[in-house]
Amino acid sequence: MSxxxxxxxxxLNLExxxxxxxxxxxxxxxxxxxxNLFEWEVAIFGPxxxxxxGGYFKAHMKFPPDYPYSPPSIRFLTKVWHPNNGDLCISILHPPVDDPQSGERIEERWNPTQNVRTILLSVISLLNEPxxxxxxxxxxxxxxxxxxxSQGKDNEYPNIIRKQALAGKLDAEKEGIVVPLTLEDYCIKPKSKPTNQEMALELTDFYDEDYDLDTDDDNQESGESDYGNGDDSGNGET
Incomplete structure (x- = not known):
């Protein structure tokens, strides 16, 4: 890429x-x-x-050479029956130019403060609200x-989605990937931060390894032994 x-x-390295x-x-x-740091494969689990x-969908994310000043593009690789399939139509993926015909405000479009994390969260939102x-x-x-x-009375659309979700789940199983089916499994547990007590213990361990904290005691024991030898030699009978 030139x-x-x-x-x-x-x-991109940091993100x-x-x-x-x-x-x-x-x-x-x-x-x-x-x-190639500029092309990513994204695996999307159905919420x-x-x-x-239960769905497992793959997408391709391609970044421009001047990222983050220009937005990346996202295209589904697997079949997803969705109004915005193909090149995903998300406001934040549109260049920050004033386009009255689009119906979007310029502040809704891409800006360098956006990142991959916010894009992916927008994709999840888009699945449910096309x-x-x-x-x-x-x-x-x-x-x-x-x-x-029809308030759910017409089932043509959901039936297609459910069939594709099932097909995606089978593809995931072939790849050895477990698709989260419950909200508990879907939500990633945050990594627990060490408590102040644990951090203090870690610092103690660090100093124990690098410094001999019992030096004074060792010297005392060593000194008593030396003094003992000295006393024996000084007070010994001739």
């Missing part, structure tokens, strides 16, 4: 490490190629208690509105 900025490499250390619930990310529950104003998949958008307006 004209790659150093700031883009630094930003990738952060997502490995503290993953976003419902997502797993990895590099498509270990030698529990939604039409997508953008039907500018759909990438018009047929899916029409079907979704029909289901929504």
């Amino acid at each position: 004209n790659v900025s150093n700031s883009a490499v630094r930003a 990738y490490k952060s997502l490995q250390d503290e993953p976003v619930e419902g997502f797993r990310v990895k590099l498509c190629n270990d030698d 529990p208690d939604t039409l997508y529950q 953008n039907t104003y500018s759909p990438a998949n018009v047929d899916a958008s029409v079907m979704y509105r029909k289901w929504r307006d």
